[in-house]
Amino acid sequence: MAAPTRRIIVLTEGHSDPITAKTGASVIRYCEQEVLAVLDSENTGKKALNILGAGPSIPVIASLDDATDADTLLIGTAPTGGRMPAPWHAVVREALQRGMNVISGLHEFLADDAELRALAEKNHATITDVRRNTEKNVAIGQPLGDDYLRIHTVGQDCSTGKMTVTIELDKALRQKGHNSKFLATGQTGIIVSGEGIPIDCVVADFVSGAAERLVLENKDHDILLIEGQGSLAHPMYSAVTLGLLHGCQPQGLILCYEVHRKTIGGVEGRKLRSLSELKVAYETVGRLVHPTQVIGVAMNGRRLTPEEAEVEKDRVREELGLPICDVCRDSADLVKAIENLRESLRS
């Protein structure tokens, strides 16, 4: 989506699966033409598709020597707590020595490392810490009104595919001629779309203010698709989720979940709350600030056959009485739900 000016190597060494390396996997999915290779010496010879679920023609390489055309090293993961795997420091140093730019979505800022900063300067390279931000404004907090539609993806858990759902719905709406826009709130969405706010590293008092600003700056669009973060039920990240929800004041919510997941991501043994319970919770707290409703469900069915996916969709339709899509296969019912909400708010 951003202008294809980068020639990227995605670093996922030792962490090459679509969940752990979701930053890398998403950049491959949405900026495929910019990615030259994936660096993971344990998987050389394979294609990115085999280990990250995207990029059928992108090779996996063993070292920076295997793709000397590259001008950018992308840190492919954003682990809990946001620190970089220790062995990667050597790769980052080597990249900077070659004059490659480094892009990172970690909480740990690479540009704060004096050695790396000096290397970058010496070799005329840049270090971009996507999560660095200086948001320092509380929300205005006035009702945003219904002149433009705000659709927000919310999750049963973290890492359920909210960013993908948001991007795919925006694409589908634009294909139908709507004046819509994807608004990124996480490091991966920002790297993919070239703009946005890394909402989870904003100081808590300013989270809603940052989300509100993102929306207000884009209100010339008819429909805003605002990427959600975490989950209202996640014992680590719910502050981010609620600040974002209240800051962007969505009229419509899309509830995202991954089929067959049983426990909360990153918290051993903690059972997920049901979709019904989350629907009630999101609507109850969302409405404290702006009228809102869950208008559809986005299923991440990557582990299902098409037949299993249909069975699962029927189950959820029965449970919640809402349209449901697996947006990587088809998003028509959710697009319709968004169009219907827009109509009902106009009339």
Added chain:
Amino acid sequence: MAAPTRRIIVLTEGHSDPITAKTGASVIRYCEQEVLAVLDSENTGKKALNILGAGPSIPVIASLDDATDADTLLIGTAPTGGRMPAPWHAVVREALQRGMNVISGLHEFLADDAELRALAEKNHATITDVRRNTEKNVAIGQPLGDDYLRIHTVGQDCSTGKMTVTIELDKALRQKGHNSKFLATGQTGIIVSGEGIPIDCVVADFVSGAAERLVLENKDHDILLIEGQGSLAHPMYSAVTLGLLHGCQPQGLILCYEVHRKTIGGVEGRKLRSLSELKVAYETVGRLVHPTQVIGVAMNGRRLTPEEAEVEKDRVREELGLPICDVCRDSADLVKAIENLRESLRS
């Protein structure tokens, strides 16, 4: 509560009312023996009690010259966004030139100002920015269990008196022989009690982790009273509120409100949500992480006569079916509710 080693001048110049200057007013209320004077040239001759609602014997002075014994200047406000009124910079400079220590709860860190820092160094004074913190850990997120009781104050709005309620309930419980402790989560509570975490300036991803740490470090007490922040319904601050609620996993909530307030603090014209709606919302989202319930209501009845207070209490008892106290007058019913919850969790 902290050891009385400071000789404080509270700076509230031009902002001397109990709400705007709640930091100053609370320090006077709970650390009265440490406060020499209030600095507000527009109100000289009065007592602190007349302008801030506490401190009947504390004089209001016009300049630092009027209390030369003082060794500490306390910034008495913590306004929206956390910046200091511009005219106060001269007072802070003068205090540092006299070798006085400066304590501030602003979001804007005074020690980041090179001129102030140099002045402090030159005059062997300290600048303490209470809100500065380096919390960088996500919550563990495991259930905290019922070995010790966690009581959390939550609000219909910001600035309803949650800190006061929390301190008063802790005092009352200790007077009855309970092994309880007040846990501060805001700048004022930290200045008063000498410890705690300024939760609203923690990066959003780490808010729950900070609250969880505060609780785990104090779990040797039977009852923890955890100061709440903001409100789940506040369009600026709800991220802080929920991160704190989920991080400390309280079994019992005390819902705090101020009688006669109609609109949300700091957001012009936005009507407050009802106590009933907030009770449902706090319980609904709280239970996503740990079983919890609102066990009582704390009324801030500072604008009421004792007779009016009784009428208001009857109204709320009728509406919510819960015990209610104005803790500055009497906290017996809430103490009983806490004891009852402790009993029921033990059996």
